[in-house]
Amino acid sequence: MPAEKRELVHPSPSVVAAANVQNLDELRRHAANDLEGFWAERAREFEWSQPWDRVLDASKAPFFKWFVGARTNIVHNCLDRHVRTARRNKLALIWEGEKGDVRTFSYHALNREVCMFANILRSMGVKKGDRVTIYMGRIPELPIAMLACAKIGAVHSVVFGGFSAEALHGRIEDSQSNVVITCDGGWMNGKIVELKKMVDEALKRSPTIEHVIVVKRTGQEVQMEAGRDYWLHELMQLPIARGQSGGNRCETEQMDAEDPLFLLYTSGTTGKPKAILHTHGGYMVGTATTLKWVFDLKEEDRWWCTADPGWITGHSYLVYGPLLLGATSFMYEGAPTYPYPNRWWSMIEKYGINVFYTAPTAIRGLMRFGEAWPNRHDLSGLRLLGSVGEPINPEAWRWYHRVIGKERCPIMDTWWQTETGMFMITPLPVMDLDPGSATLPFPGVEVDILDEHGTPVATGEEGYLVIKRPWPAMLRTIYGDPDRYVQQYWSKYPGLYFTGDSARRDENGHLWIIGRVDDVIKVSGYRLGTAEVESALVSHPAVAEAAVIGIAHEVKGQAIHAYIILRSGQTPSEELHDAVIKHVAHELGPIAKPEKLTFVTQLPKTRSGKIMRRVLKARAQGLPEGDISTLEE
Numbered sequence: 267m268p269a270e271k272r273e274l275v276h277p278s279p280s281v282v283a284a285a286n287v288q289n290l291d292e293l294r295r296h297a298a299n300d301l302e303g304f305w306a307e308r309a310r311e312f313e314w315s316q317p318w319d320r321v322l323d324a325s326k327a328p329f330f331k332w333f334v335g336a337r338t339n340i341v342h343n344c345l346d347r348h349v350r351t352a353r354r355n356k357l358a359l360i361w362e363g364e365k366g367d368v369r370t371f372s373y374h375a376l377n378r379e380v381c382m383f384a385n386i387l388r389s390m391g392v393k394k395g396d397r398v399t400i401y402m403g404r405i406p407e408l409p410i411a412m413l414a415c416a417k418i419g420a421v422h423s424v425v426f427g428g429f430s431a432e433a434l435h436g437r438i439e440d441s442q443s444n445v446v447i448t449c450d451g452g453w454m455n456g457k458i459v460e461l462k463k464m465v466d467e468a469l470k471r472s473p474t475i476e477h478v479i480v481v482k483r484t485g486q487e488v489q490m491e492a493g494r495d496y497w498l499h500e501l502m503q504l505p506i507a508r509g510q511s512g513g514n515r516c517e518t519e520q521m522d523a524e525d526p527l528f529l530l531y532t533s534g535t536t537g538k539p540k541a542i543l544h545t546h547g548g549y550m551v552g553t554a555t556t557l558k559w560v561f562d563l564k565e566e567d568r569w570w571c572t573a574d575p576g577w578i579t580g581h582s583y584l585v586y587g588p589l590l591l592g593a594t595s596f597m598y599e600g601a602p603t604y605p606y607p608n609r610w611w612s613m614i615e616k617y618g619i620n621v622f623y624t625a626p627t628a629i630r631g632l633m634r635f636g637e638a639w640p641n642r643h644d645l646s647g648l649r650l651l652g653s654v655g656e657p658i659n660p661e662a663w664r665w666y667h668r669v670i671g672k673e674r675c676p677i678m679d680t681w682w683q684t685e686t687g688m689f690m691i692t693p694l695p696v697m698d699l700d701p702g703s704a705t706l707p708f709p710g711v712e713v714d715i716l717d718e719h720g721t722p723v724a725t726g727e728e729g730y731l732v733i734k735r736p737w738p739a740m741l742r743t744i745y746g747d748p749d750r751y752v753q754q755y756w757s758k759y760p761g762l763y764f765t766g767d768s769a770r771r772d773e774n775g776h777l778w779i780i781g782r783v784d785d786v787i788k789v790s791g792y793r794l795g796t797a798e799v800e801s802a803l804v805s806h807p808a809v810a811e812a813a814v815i816g817i818a819h820e821v822k823g824q825a826i827h828a829y830i831i832l833r834s835g836q837t838p839s840e841e842l843h844d845a846v847i848k849h850v851a852h853e854l855g856p857i858a859k860p861e862k863l864t865f866v867t868q869l870p871k872t873r874s875g876k877i878m879r880r881v882l883k884a885r886a887q888g889l890p891e892g893d894i895s896t897l898e899e
């Protein structure tokens with residue numbers, strides 16, 4: 267938070283006049299005084315086959331329940347209800363491949379694909395509650411597969427296509443999936459990412475998998491194991507795809523509002539990623555309401571969320587949120603700079619994108635190529651911009667605002683997490699902005715900033731960010747580990763949700779997120795656990811011990827700096843340095859590659875043997891080491 271007095275950025279009158287939400291103060295008051303009534307009003311915008319008996323059940327907190335007793339299916343609200351109306355011929359999805367190939371899906375066409383895919387899954391024996399792992403490139407079949415699972419009540423677990431076979435194996439095993447959906451390969455930066463090959467490697471040790479459905483995308487030769495692996499395009503030709511009643515229809519399974527919708531693995535303090543569980547009812551109400559209010563989506567808008575569906579941002583705001591609102595989404599397969607750094611800007615022009623949502627790391631990366639690239643394109647269709655994933659530094663904010671938004675488009679800096687499912691701290695289009703601040707909590711969300719003892723800190727002081735009241739899209743548990751759910755999120759301050767972030771509040775009441783206080787590093791907005799990277803490091807035969815810290819990086823925000831102690835008999839060398847880095851990429855995925863690797867003979871540890879990463883961090887930044895009284899001799 268800059269110390270000097272700052273000028274707030276006021277929204278332009280045209281944006282304010284058009285905003286979906288005009289009576290923000292009234293809505294805030296309503297939510298503060300009657301949280302259940304506030305969310306019930308939002309929930310009534312959806313179709314439920316059975317209404318709720320109670321909006322919120324907190325009797326078994328922190329295992330909260332929302333819309334208790336209600337029945338619906340998120341896919342019913344994403345597709346079924348739209349295809350009954352004039353929206354059936356509206357575009358739901360426009361997709362462009364990295365090589366420039368284009369596919370479009372109306373709501374009718376998307377629904378048809380989802381129904382056929384769902385019929386195939388059902389015919390393979392997938393039923394309500396079963397887990398299905400999805401590991402794909404950014405192609406339309408990825409959202410189609412997610413929706414097909416949800417439609418029949420199966421629980422999808424999407425694993426980001428940039429993860430390694432090892433990471434995929436761990437997630438398949440933990441979720442006990444029976445089916446994997448993948449593609450032969452994905453295009454990224456003009457090269458093929460060999461996804462099917464990774465699946466083959468992962469499945470060598472995953473006996474639970476019965477079937478693998480493979481989408482043909484890149485066309486190179488892949489191994490197909492008879493009786494296990496099937497091409498999707500061949501399955502789609504079979505009578506099973508047409509469904510029991512024929513006509514490519516498929517009945518949508520009616521779900522309890524609290525039935526699981528998906529698992530999504532994310533990194534935390536231990537080496538083992540945790541599966542965050544979200545449900546049909548509350549998640550639906552939370553994601554759709556936040557998208558409609560914050561990004562002000564209109565019937566005629568074209569929305570582009572650049573996130574990969576393998577992350578929560580893709581789940582909530584590329585797949586579910588926009589479809590719930592009946593919006594038109596754009597999705598792009600490849601790299602932002604392929605073949606040139608104007609690729610994104612050219613597509614904003616080509617498809618007439620109105621609302622654009624991306625991450626600070628992408629903005630900083632594209633900023634480096636200069637203004638000439640975006641300036642070659644007509645970006646006048648843009649009305650609103652968004653940012654997510656890490657604090658946006660004011661320099662990137664101003665560039666984004668001036669060069670991309672032409673000082674006309676406000677930037678919605680949305681703070682939230684895999685766990686929260688929906689935006690939690692964010693401006694709305696009618697609000698004043700302060701570059702670098704996510705401003706205020708969404709209506710109904712109450713936060714505080716506390717010190718170690720649970721006392722609220724003074725204005726301007728740093729403390730732990732907590733959430734004080736439940737919200738509908740909140741995680742329900744960590745799949746298979748309810749104790750860890752309680753311990754991780756609800757134990758530091760009983761009754762309050764602990765975010766793992768530190769923050770400050772300024773004299774305007776605006777919130778400034780500082781960063782993670784746990785052992786999570788945000789590399790290019792991707793969430794990685796130090797313990798995961800450390801365990802990948804020590805699995806190299808030459809490495810005895812390892813410690814990892816996040817260091818500031820101009821484009822990535824944070825990068826990984828690894829310190830390793832070699833086993834006796836091993837000597838540091840350039841080859842070993844490179845081999846260890848390569849090993850991490852193989853174990854976890856290229857995103858986890860250390861930026862810097864230092865050979866050391868000792869690591870700062872407490873007397874009980876815990877590595878003091880704080881001390882390493884201070885040393886790396888040339889800062890004082892703080893209290894080191896617990897450091898071993």
Ligand code: WTA
Pocket residue numbers: 532578579653654655656657658679680681682683684685704765766767779781782788791792793
């Ligand atoms: C960080 C991503 C500052 C934060 C949706 C959080 C942010 C973590 C912002 C969650 C933002 C996300 N400003 N920090 N606008 N958005 N973060 O689970 O540290 O991948 O706890 O969810 O990202 O990361 P996750």
